[in-house]
Amino acid sequence: MSIIERISTGVPGLDDMIGGGLPAPSLILVSGDAGAGKTSFCTQFLFKGASTGERGLYFLTFGWHPEWIFEFASSYEFAKREYLGRRIRVVELQSRIERAIRMDDVLEAIREAVCCEIDGAQPKRIVLENVSLLKDVLRGDFRRFLLNLSSLVKEQRIVALVTGEAIPGAPYPADIAHVADGIILLQNAEVNLVRKRSIEVLKMCGTSHPLGRYSLDISARGLTVYPGL
Secondary structure, three states: OOOOEEEOOOOOOHHHHOOOOEEEOEEEEEEEOOOOOHHHHHHHHHHHHHHOOOEEEEEEOOOOOHHHHHHHHOOOOOOOHHHEOOOEEEEEOHHHHHHOOOHHHHHHHHHHHHOOOEOOEOEEEEEEOOHHHHHHHHHHHHHHHHHHHHHHHHHHOOEEEEEEEOOOOOOOOHHHHHHOOEEEEEEEEEEOOEEEEEEEEEEEOOOOOOOOOEEEEEEOOEEEEEOOO
């Protein structure tokens, strides 16, 4: 049997829980409510790759400006300014989405960036923020878009993190979860009048992993998982 290739998340404690890292290739849903750490998780994932020489893409769908990414990440020790624009490229998709007539227009914009070399190498890691917001734009084509995105990820042998807000009454967007190869749930819940962050691996293809919630901390070092708690 072939051994599944894995790449590190860059989050201390998490790789040990999932067999050494995220399966490659794979499409991973990172879900959670506001303030749970989704953007921090994705940023840490990209900078981890950059620190080992891998190339990464950060796709912005709505509401962010490319220059804000480093401003946001600069509070973390892992963020190195020299990686942005060289090993990590930020791609603004909002203008392409607003002009899109068909689902294929959005997918083609992603494909163009994924298939383009960054500083002499193909991207290995990509992040697509707020993918669930595309549902309002693509409507009936949203599920087909997700299936085509999953195929593109496998074709290019990359690991893609997609983020989605948890909706009332459900821990994650079900339509994205059905297509994803893995689901990581981040929570920022109030327990006995105290806010506590946690992480839960609900699904990870080809991986034996512990079930249940585990303690998560966000500090200047980024995210850290405590598997025993």
